[in-house]
Amino acid sequence: xxxxxxxxxxxxxxxxxxxxxxxxxxxxxxxxxxxxxxxxxxxxxxxxxxxxxxxxxxxxxxxxxxxxxxxxxxxxxxxxxxxxxxxxxxxxxxxxxxxxxxxxxxx
Amino acid sequence: xxxxxxxxxxxxxxxxxxxxxxxxxxxxxxxxxxxxxxxxxxxxxxxxxxxxxxxxxxxxxxxxxxxxxxxxxxxxxxxxxxxxxxxxxxxxxxxxxxxxxxxxxxxxxxxxxxxxxxxxxxxxxxxxxxxxxxxxxxxxxxxxxxxxxxxxxxxxxxxxxxxxxxxxxxxxxxxxxxxxxxxxxxxxxxxxxxxxxxxxxxxxxxxxxxxxxxxxxxxxxxxxxxxxxxxxxxxxxxxxxxxxxxxxxxxxxxxxxxxxxxxxxxxxxxxxxxxxxxxxxxxxxxxxxxxxxxxxxxxxxxxxxxxxxxxxxxxxxxxxxxxxxxxxxxxxxxxxxxxxxxxxxxxxxxxxxxxxxxxxxxxxxxxxxxxxxxxxxxxxxxxx
Numbered sequence: 001x002x003x004x005x006x007x008x009x010x011x012x013x014x015x016x017x018x019x020x021x022x023x024x025x026x027x028x029x030x031x032x033x034x035x036x037x038x039x040x041x042x043x044x045x046x047x048x049x050x051x052x053x054x055x056x057x058x059x060x061x062x063x064x065x066x067x068x069x070x071x072x073x074x075x076x077x078x079x080x081x082x083x084x085x086x087x088x089x090x091x092x093x094x095x096x097x098x099x100x101x102x103x104x105x106x107x
Numbered sequence: 108x109x110x111x112x113x114x115x116x117x118x119x120x121x122x123x124x125x126x127x128x129x130x131x132x133x134x135x136x137x138x139x140x141x142x143x144x145x146x147x148x149x150x151x152x153x154x155x156x157x158x159x160x161x162x163x164x165x166x167x168x169x170x171x172x173x174x175x176x177x178x179x180x181x182x183x184x185x186x187x188x189x190x191x192x193x194x195x196x197x198x199x200x201x202x203x204x205x206x207x208x209x210x211x212x213x214x215x216x217x218x219x220x221x222x223x224x225x226x227x228x229x230x231x232x233x234x235x236x237x238x239x240x241x242x243x244x245x246x247x248x249x250x251x252x253x254x255x256x257x258x259x260x261x262x263x264x265x266x267x268x269x270x271x272x273x274x275x276x277x278x279x280x281x282x283x284x285x286x287x288x289x290x291x292x293x294x295x296x297x298x299x300x301x302x303x304x305x306x307x308x309x310x311x312x313x314x315x316x317x318x319x320x321x322x323x324x325x326x327x328x329x330x331x332x333x334x335x336x337x338x339x340x341x342x343x344x345x346x347x348x349x350x351x352x353x354x355x356x357x358x359x360x361x362x363x364x365x366x367x368x369x370x371x372x373x374x375x376x377x378x379x380x381x382x383x384x385x386x387x388x389x390x391x392x393x394x395x396x397x398x399x400x401x402x403x404x405x406x407x408x409x410x411x412x413x414x415x416x417x418x419x420x421x422x423x424x425x426x427x428x429x430x431x432x433x434x435x436x437x438x439x440x441x442x443x444x445x446x447x448x449x450x451x452x453x454x455x456x457x458x459x460x461x462x463x464x465x466x467x468x469x470x471x472x473x474x475x476x477x478x479x480x481x482x483x484x485x486x487x488x489x490x491x
Contacts, residue, residue, distance in 0.1 A: 015273055018240040018363060053419060067273035067291050076439060080419045084393045087203050087418055088339040089272065103439065 010038060012049065012069040012094040016082055019073035027077040027101045029057035035069040036061045039096060046100050051092035053080045058100035070094065076103055111471050113177060113365045113454040114138040116464040117241050117248075124455075132242035141436040144450040155479060159487050161447045162407075162431050166488065169386075170195035171403035174411030174433075176364040178481040179459030179471060183370050185485035186409060187377060192489065194386040195407075196399040199370045200416060201381045203393065204335040205362030207344075209371040210381070212466075214348050218330055218357035220248040220465050225255025228326030229319060231268040231356070234295065235334020238276035240363035241464075245277070249332070262286055266322045268315075270298060271336060290315045295340040295347075302350045320354065330357040338362075359465050365454065369462035400424035407431045408445075409481055410454070412438035433484055452478040 012035065031039075031047070041047060041059060048056045049070065055077045057070075065071045070092075072078040081092055112119045114135035123129040128139055145152055148161045170193045175183050190197040201209065223230070230249045237244040245251055250265050257264040267287035269278040274289065281287035290313055292298050301311030305320050323329040331351065341347055351358055362368065374381045380390030384399060391399060400406075400421055406428050413422045415438070430445035432438070435453045454461070457480035458473025473480070479487075 017236060017273075017275070063274060063279070064276060065273060067271070071273060075415045079415065079417060079422060082418045083420055084203060084397065084418050086339070088336055105442070 008039070009093050009095045010035075010069075011091050013089070014049065014051075014070045014072060014081070014092050015068045015089050016072050016074050016078040016087065019071075025103045027055055027057045028073065029059050030062040030065040030071040031059040032065040032067075032069055033061055033063075035065070035094075039094065041096060046097045048095050048097040049081060049092040050095075051081045051090060052083065055080050056097045056099060056101045077101065108474070110455045110474075111461075111469055112139070113461070113471075115241050115363050116361075116365055116367065117243055118365070118461055118463045118469040119243055119247065120469060122455075134242055138436065138453070139455065144434045144437050144441060144448065146450045147448045149446060150444045155449065158447050158449050159484070162449070162488060165405050165429050165431060165446060166193060166407060169402065169404040170407060171399055171405070172197045172407045172409065173199070173413065174409040175199050175370050176201075176367045177410035177454055178366065179454060179457060179461055180366065180369045180373065180468075181459045182409070182481035182485055183366070183373055185482060185489060187373065189407075189485060189489055190383070191385050196382075196384045196386070196391065196396075196403065197374075198382040198391070198396055198399075199367060200364055200411070201362075201367055201371050202391075202396060203417070205338045205360060205364065205367060206371050206381050207338050207341075208333045208360035208362065209368050210375065211344055211348065212358055212360045215351045215358035216356075217466055218328065218359065219467050220244075220359075220463070221467075223328060223330055223357070223359075224248045224252050225257065226326070226328040227257070227330060228264070229266045229268065229323045229329035229356075231270060231319065231329075231331040232277055232281075232361070233270040233298075233331055233333050234336020234338065234340060235332055235361045235363075236271065236275035236277050237332075237361065238280070240334065241361060244332075244361070245280070250280075266319075266325075268319050270295075272340075288315055288318065295337055296343050299341075299343060299346050299350050302354060303346070306350075306353050323354065323356070328357065329355070330359055332359045332361040334361045335363070362464055366461040368464050368466065369460075372462060372466075397421055397424065403428065405429045405431065407433070408440060409433050410435070410451070412440050414439040414443070433481060435478075449484060450478055451484060452476045452480045454481070456480075457482065 112135040269281040278289040301313040301316040304311035305317040
């Protein structure tokens with residue numbers, strides 16, 4: 001069946017936070033339960049955030065994202081979306097996607 | 108062997124390092140057990156002398172020195188000297204996170220962590236989540252310790268308030284505790300206004316401010332720990348300073364970068380700004396720093412990983428530059444195959460001083476090592 005939620009885009013309030021447990025090669029993010037329901041996404045689903053660049057994240061539905069929509073661990077992927085004026089908090093366009101990004105091999 | 112952990116700005120001096128590491132937090136263990144960097148020129152492993160010669164050939168053209176937040180004060184001073192000698196731009200992360208708080212901290216009452224541990228009652232964590240950024244802050248100094256005048260434990264002798272835009276791990280501790288509260292804010296200035304109104308006996312947008320003030324009456328020593336969230340969200344600095352003065356709270360700039368305070372204090376004393384261009388003899392703001400990244404030819408990175416810490420509009424300017432990366436641990440920037448990569452010794456094993464985020468100087472004893480420290484590398488480059 002065609003998933004209409006795949007076409008839907010929402011504005012997400014994003015916060016960048018230190019997170020020592022989340023520093024693997026795959027892009028991961030915390031997402032609030034409310035926003036996950038709005039997007040029609042479950043734990044370990046994937047979302048694409050677009051702001052200047054686009055990054056696809058594997059999400060974890062977490063209480064620690066309550067108050068905002070998405071929490072990104074500081075690092076390579078958060079740096080791709082933030083800018084010098086808004087390094088900590090910004091809005092981005094969010095939509096469902098199929099696969100999370102990984103840190104590229106620069107060699 | 109007892110060492111000082113340089114994993115964050117807490118600079119814990121009780122770490123026992125050996126086959127097993129005792130007392131270190133997750134952040135400290137990650138640094139102490141991290142994969143060490145290798146010295147290389149154009150991707151080929153080499154020894155330190157060849158790497159230093161290659162560096163000397165590269166640094167004489169349009170140089171930008173970046174990083175230095177994880178190095179000792181002595182190395183920072185030498186880096187400033189190098190920047191003066193080569194008319195270079197020198198910058199760290201402070202323009203983007205937390206530097207503003209260190210700059211304004213001398214306008215407020217400050218307190219050492221030891222004094223707060225012995226006497227502190229209300230601790231307000233504003234825009235900082237120490238659970239992840241300074242993991243031992245709550246257990247060593249602010250909320251959990253029983254010592255000095257605070258012998259009855261956190262449920263009776265401490266009050267924890269967390270101010271954040273989201274429910275962080277620290278906020279959850281405050282929310283669950285009988286002696287704590289969590290204030291979710293949208294704008295930092297709203298809470299500043301609420302405090303000022305509460306002081307005048309009026310109700311503001313955040314009524315919790317009045318409760319914090321009421322709790323603060325129970326003790327003389329109360330403090331606000333401001334983090335990068337406060338630094339980026341606070342617009343009315345004068346209002347905040349006024350609020351701090353009227354409430355009588357102490358202020359601690361809780362930035363998580365190891366020796367950012369040392370760097371900012373040195374730069375403010377020497378040149379009056381935390382980012383300076385010696386070529387044009389002027390201080391730079393963040394937009395001018397982007398321009399400096401674009402215009403430089405060589406970037407000398409000390410103990411930093413710009414690909415992980417700088418917004419893309421800054422780090423993308425590194426493409427096509429001649430990069431010299433001095434790092435003790437392997438970093439993402441090292442995978443860009445810099446022209447020169449120098450493996451330095453971890454700051455924890457180097458001798459020198461660092462400034463903890465509360466302004467207290469911490470001595471690092473250092474050990475015998477085959478790898479040079481940042482200070483020794485800079486001395487070689489300056490031919491001292």
